[in-house]
Amino acid sequence: MVDWASLLQSLANGILIAGLYAAVTLGLTLVLGVMGIVNFAHGELIMLGAYSSFWLFTLLGIDPLLSLALSGVLLFFIGTGIYRFTIRPIMKDPPLNQLLLTLGLSIFFQNLAMILWKTDSRTIITSYSGMSLDLGIIHFGLTRMITFLISVVLTVLLVVFLSKTKPGRAMQAVSENNTASWLIGINVEKTYLLAFGVAAALAGAAGALVSTVMYTFPMVGFKLSLKAFCILVIGGLGNIPGTLFGSLILGITESFVGTYIPEGSGWAEGISFVLLIVILIIKPTGLAGTRRE
């Protein structure tokens, strides 16, 4: 006998968390798609976004859902700075150098956060934190629902930006072929800068969302970036529909494991690793195929 209510509830929870995962992964997808770099420090940008949201709430009382834009702007500038001083000089280096550099940045920011803010896990409790939405047999936490909706909005904004605006279309062109883009007069250098900045801004916004539904601590970004890698591998590297697909698969799988396996919430933490390893073994270029090495 299938318990439909619990099945639906579990599915719904999975979809909600998938929204957040998509927001977490979009910036990584953008940088990989446009610049061909797997940014290991993407998670730490999210972690910085989460802390900025936490401090804006704790010190100034600004609601995390409002400070989201502020975190985004702050991270945009941090991101462009990182690109200008560390990524730009190694754009033409072999991929392993880019891996090591961004890994170095990741370790640097993790430890900087430990030095500045200790290793405590911090939470934001807003006036609406405990509220939930009842829809007959299933119900949602209000905060999770809002983070899901904002993630959808962020995704739509990114898609519109990439398809309708001039700099967005330049990014698409560069991701197809950067030499040809340069030939037709696109400033590839500036496009990279903007892509990295936008990705960091997305990470900042995603970080603000993270701060409302999870603990904020120095390693939170690293944990999330491992999930994001899994999503990239499921969805094929560097494309947005694949990222959404991958987020759904991971979110729902984690939710089902959490519901139906004894002590499942602990095992769910390992799902992303298992999926990642299994998919890479079956299909070394990622499940949905890819155009980049």
Next chain:
Amino acid sequence: MNRLISGKSFIVLIVLAVVLIFFYPRVMDSYFLHLTIAIFLAMILASSWDILARTGQVSVGQAGLFGIGAYASALLYQWIHLPPVLGILAGGILAVILAVGIGYLTLRLRGIYFSITTIAFAEALAVIWLMIPDITGGAMGVSTPPLFGGNRILAYYLILAILALVIMTVWLIEKSRLNFAFTAIRQNEDVANVMGINPTRYKVLAFMISAFFTGLAGGFYSHYNTYIIPYEVFGLNVSIACLVMPIFGGLYTILGPVIGTILVKVIEEFLRVTVPYGHQIAYGLILVVVVLFMPDGLIGLWKKRIKPLFLKKSSVG
């Protein structure tokens, strides 16, 4: 002349061996002996990471192998009272078995995919360890009997012997045909394949050698420290240390990982006193600085920048 080693470096080696074996452990006080053991342990990790890196594979999950080695010897003592020295050996062997499995599955992957898989592998082990506490001891970790009843000088000799074995292995690899195979695979896998080198086979071999010493180091650590927890032995910090030290010193050389380890450990020890949390920030900074400004590490810096200064002087004088 086909001698493997010149007379001069032979004398240097003998002097070094005499100092390290007879002189050093007697002169040093307990704290410095402990620090030396920690540095030798780190050197083993650094050199064995470098062996795999010679085939162009960047492992970011050495903690998986280190942790398996550590837990193998700890749990084997708990279950069947296997003597620590044999437990350490078992740790190395288990790490090799694991490396063969993972190697055949993932070493077909190139570059960044392999790196990501190794992180996932180490993190997955940490999750498994936390989830089956009946077998693994869970988050609380397990205690182990001290090595040689806590005799630090004997522990020093053991780690020195393992280190000597690692260095000798690296040296033998450099002198053998393996060196050509590893280098060819690193520089261009497709070309190596055409030349008749089977890349996967050599990569798995390099991974096995690397895993063996990393597992031994894990086993040693568990008995030397007398207590291990999954967060620590499977942790990202271990994997990062394994790669930062040889990269800092200079890749694909015998001396690079050794020098890199000494400097990184000294910096870390200094920071540990001043910064309670996050002293590993040095690892991140070193990685960024090395990639940006000194791609061949300290050894490269020495060869390119500093050595020419001396040569110029002597040729003028």
